[in-house]
Amino acid sequence: xxxxxxxxxxxxxxxxxxxxxxAAMDKDPKVLVMGEDVGKLGGVFRVTDGLxxxxxxxxxxxTPLAESGIIGTAIGLALxxxxxxxxxxxxxxxxxxxxxxVTQLAKMHARALGHTKLPVVxxxxxxxxxxAVEHHSESPEAYFAHTAGLRVVSCxxxxxxxxxxxxxxxxxxxxxxxxxxRRYWEKAELDQSMTPDPLHQARVVxxxxxxxxxxxxPMVKTCLEAATAAEEExxxxxxxxxxxxxxxxxxxxxxSVRKTGRVVVVHEAPVFLGMGSELAAxxxxxxxxxxEAPVLRVGGFDTPYPPSRVEEEYLPDLDxxxxxVDRSLxx
Amino acid sequence: xxxxxxxxxxxxxxxxxxxxxxxxxxxxGVPVTVESAAGVAPPAPPDPSLVQLLTPEGERVEHPxxxxxxxxxxxxxxxxxxVLSRRIDTEATALQRQGELGIxxxxxxxxxxxxxxxxxxxxxxxxxxxxxxxxxxxxxxVDPLNLLGLFRGVNNGGWDPAEKGFHxxxxxxxxxxxxxxxxxxxxxxxxxxxxxxxxFGDGATxxxxxxxxxxxxxxxxxxxxxxxxxxxxxxxxxxxxxxRIPLYQRASGFGFxxxxxxxxxxxxxxxVTRAALAAAREGQGPTLIEAWTYxxxxxxxxxxxxxxRVASELEEWTHKDPIDRMRKYLTAQQFADSAYFDSIDAxxxxxxxxxxxxxxxxxxxxxxTIFDHAYAEAHPLMDEEREQFxxxxxxxxxxxx
Numbered sequence: 260x261x262x263x264x265x266x267x268x269x270x271x272x273x274x275x276x277x278x279x280x281x282a283a284m285d286k287d288p289k290v291l292v293m294g295e296d297v298g299k300l301g302g303v304f305r306v307t308d309g310l311x312x313x314x315x316x317x318x319x320x321x322t323p324l325a326e327s328g329i330i331g332t333a334i335g336l337a338l339x340x341x342x343x344x345x346x347x348x349x350x351x352x353x354x355x356x357x358x359x360x361v362t363q364l365a366k367m368h369a370r371a372l373g374h375t376k377l378p379v380v381x382x383x384x385x386x387x388x389x390x391a392v393e394h395h396s397e398s399p400e401a402y403f404a405h406t407a408g409l410r411v412v413s414c415x416x417x418x419x420x421x422x423x424x425x426x427x428x429x430x431x432x433x434x435x436x437x438x439x440x441r442r443y444w445e446k447a448e449l450d451q452s453m454t455p456d457p458l459h460q461a462r463v464v465x466x467x468x469x470x471x472x473x474x475x476x477p478m479v480k481t482c483l484e485a486a487t488a489a490e491e492e493x494x495x496x497x498x499x500x501x502x503x504x505x506x507x508x509x510x511x512x513x514x515s516v517r518k519t520g521r522v523v524v525v526h527e528a529p530v531f532l533g534m535g536s537e538l539a540a541x542x543x544x545x546x547x548x549x550x551e552a553p554v555l556r557v558g559g560f561d562t563p564y565p566p567s568r569v570e571e572e573y574l575p576d577l578d579x580x581x582x583x584v585d586r587s588l589x590x
Numbered sequence: 591x592x593x594x595x596x597x598x599x600x601x602x603x604x605x606x607x608x609x610x611x612x613x614x615x616x617x618x619g620v621p622v623t624v625e626s627a628a629g630v631a632p633p634a635p636p637d638p639s640l641v642q643l644l645t646p647e648g649e650r651v652e653h654p655x656x657x658x659x660x661x662x663x664x665x666x667x668x669x670x671x672x673v674l675s676r677r678i679d680t681e682a683t684a685l686q687r688q689g690e691l692g693i694x695x696x697x698x699x700x701x702x703x704x705x706x707x708x709x710x711x712x713x714x715x716x717x718x719x720x721x722x723x724x725x726x727x728x729x730x731x732v733d734p735l736n737l738l739g740l741f742r743g744v745n746n747g748g749w750d751p752a753e754k755g756f757h758x759x760x761x762x763x764x765x766x767x768x769x770x771x772x773x774x775x776x777x778x779x780x781x782x783x784x785x786x787x788x789x790f791g792d793g794a795t796x797x798x799x800x801x802x803x804x805x806x807x808x809x810x811x812x813x814x815x816x817x818x819x820x821x822x823x824x825x826x827x828x829x830x831x832x833x834r835i836p837l838y839q840r841a842s843g844f845g846f847x848x849x850x851x852x853x854x855x856x857x858x859x860x861x862v863t864r865a866a867l868a869a870a871r872e873g874q875g876p877t878l879i880e881a882w883t884y885x886x887x888x889x890x891x892x893x894x895x896x897x898x899r900v901a902s903e904l905e906e907w908t909h910k911d912p913i914d915r916m917r918k919y920l921t922a923q924q925f926a927d928s929a930y931f932d933s934i935d936a937x938x939x940x941x942x943x944x945x946x947x948x949x950x951x952x953x954x955x956x957x958x959t960i961f962d963h964a965y966a967e968a969h970p971l972m973d974e975e976r977e978q979f980x981x982x983x984x985x986x987x988x989x990x991x
Binding site (some may be wrong): 317334338339362370408430466505506508 | 749
């Protein structure tokens with residue numbers, strides 16, 4: 260991807276999404292932003308900062324506090340030809356909207372035999388690591404990846420954040436857009452003129468031969484740090500940023516596995532029936548003879564998300580990732 | 591709730607009283623006290639503010655706020671819609687009994703509520719039905735044969751909602767109230783002079799989505815009419831299990847007008863819905879219409895209402911039949927003669943033949959079509975699974991040959 264240093268600026272992930280939303284709203288007057296506190300306040304994470312001032316209250320809608328209402332009315336607006344981008348304030352608050360997402364949003368295109376398109380984006384700040392109270396640190400992505408009719412993506416860095424939100428808005432299908440809230444303040448150089456990868460394409464963000472770490476969203480950075488630490492011990496780890504959870508870019512994934520023969524999947528979500536389960540199953544089926552070790556998973560424990568004083572123990576970190584790397588390499 | 595409390599409602603009132611848009615209904619509800627909330631709640635008293643323009647005997651009555659004057663042809667047209675709606679229903683019920691449909695949700699008794707409200711809609715308006723709005727579908731120009739697809743199990747409707755202005759049937763109770771409200775918010779943003787009707791039943795008024803839709807429509811002043819067909823029963827649960835106050839009075843708590851109309855009086859339903867839609871189009875926001883009617887049949891063909899309701903209730907409502915009263919009115923006014931009624935019956939029979947034949951000829955979908963519309967854009971998992979399934983299916987053909 261060529262880049263022009265002159266155009267690149269240091270941008271936080273939250274600001275990059277804001278810029279992406281702004282670009283999409285500039286391009287298409289049908290794009291709306293709606294959610295709790297997204298207007299004057301700019302959202303609790305300031306992701307929609309300034310949008311209402313520039314695009315007006317008809318396009319940046321402070322909604323009543325009811326998530327089912329947000330999704331349900333977004334569906335109606337989409338039926339009328341709009342492209343709503345809904346903000347769910349925190350991951351743990353999405354469940355009142357779960358019914359509308361799963362029974363209505365996901366299925367309507369199929370039920371209507373393709374007559375009806377629902378280009379709705381549901382933005383979800385997700386994951387832990389910010390010391391929040393309960394219901395503010397969850398990773399519910401597997402519920403949605405399990406639901407036919409939805410697309411599920413997660414950005415891990417400001418550059419992807421900027422482009423992926425626009426690609427999600429352009430998509431004719433509903434997209435669940437998971438934002439790594441603990442990475443909102445991470446900065447990177449953002450060149451808005453570059454050509455982005457397709458929305459559903461995974462990316463090798465660090466090349467290596469010994470083992471593939473597979474992650475998405477907030478855990479990509481953790482895995483990169485783990486790979487750097489492992490390098491000091493002479494281990495050369497590949498890191499794959501999945502970017503899209505549904506559909507999966509299995510070609511990129513399997514190519515990496517065939518090269519390294521060892522895989523550790525890392526996510527904050529509980530391991531049981533999490534994304535790692537599906538990845539392990541697919542890798543086992545497609546790369547059985549390439550594997551030197553079983554696919555291992557590092558994730559949250561299968562408990563409710565704990566109080567924040569122990570969340571650092573609950574969440575996968577560099578040491579737990581390296582522990583799994585050791586176990587894989589021991590086979 | 592004793593049976594004596596049921597059916598003592600306002601339908602017997604032939605001289606309508608007050609309440610019109612935008613007054614938000616009286617506050618005759620039972621005051622909630624610790625005592626009454628803790629014990630068995632007393633029934634809400636019958637509410638007198640029922641809009642009626644045509645009595646069960648087929649006589650026109652005046653209402654201070656609502657009136658309707660139609661051409662002879664329009665009166666006859668409403669009668670025709672009522673008869674055809676009922677014929678769709680009886681034919682579909684028969685087809686279910688013959689094994690051609692898996693299930694059917696009958697509209698029997700609710701024809702006037704559906705035809706009256708459906709005929710109030712204008713081009714550019716949009717209706718969001720439950721799964722029982724066969725009469726509304728008829729008025730919106732949906733081929734009734736399309737309605738059978740869902741119940742036969744070959745598709746989920748199949749018509750183009752945008753082309754008809756009639757959304758697909760919605761099974762999850764109350765979900766569509768939010769879709770209707772969002773659609774109405776889109777109309778606002780387009781600056782269009784159109785309005786939306788959200789259909790739901792008495793049971794749905796307990797759903798969060800319906801109440802959230804009331805909040806949304808109210809605070810955004812959305813041009814949506816909430817049309818509740820209170821048919822007194824949510825499968826086996828009576829109205830008293832859903833509410834302690836007349837449903838239309840709930841609107842006042844949300845800040846918009848509510849009105850109760852005789853749901854078996856097609857003229858009153860048409861007049862009230864027209865007024866509510868006009869108010870919505872003019873920027874006056876939402877209205878809740880409670881159409882007071884009765885589900886004469888079972889909830890669906892799988893239901894057995896003899897387990898939970900008494901026959902006397904049915905008899906009482908039989909006297910309030912929506913088609914009978916319209917026929918009496920047309921006859922008395924000499925708007926129609928027996929030749930006309932015969933011609934409508936003949937048309938209804940033709941429709942029944944269309945449904946019978948069309949239903950039996952409706953092919954089962956090709957198994958591979960299940961992948962066709964899961965996503966609007968290309969999706970590798972769909973391609974992969976379709977390919978694998980096709981190979982699997984064709985392996986049987988190869989074995990056979």
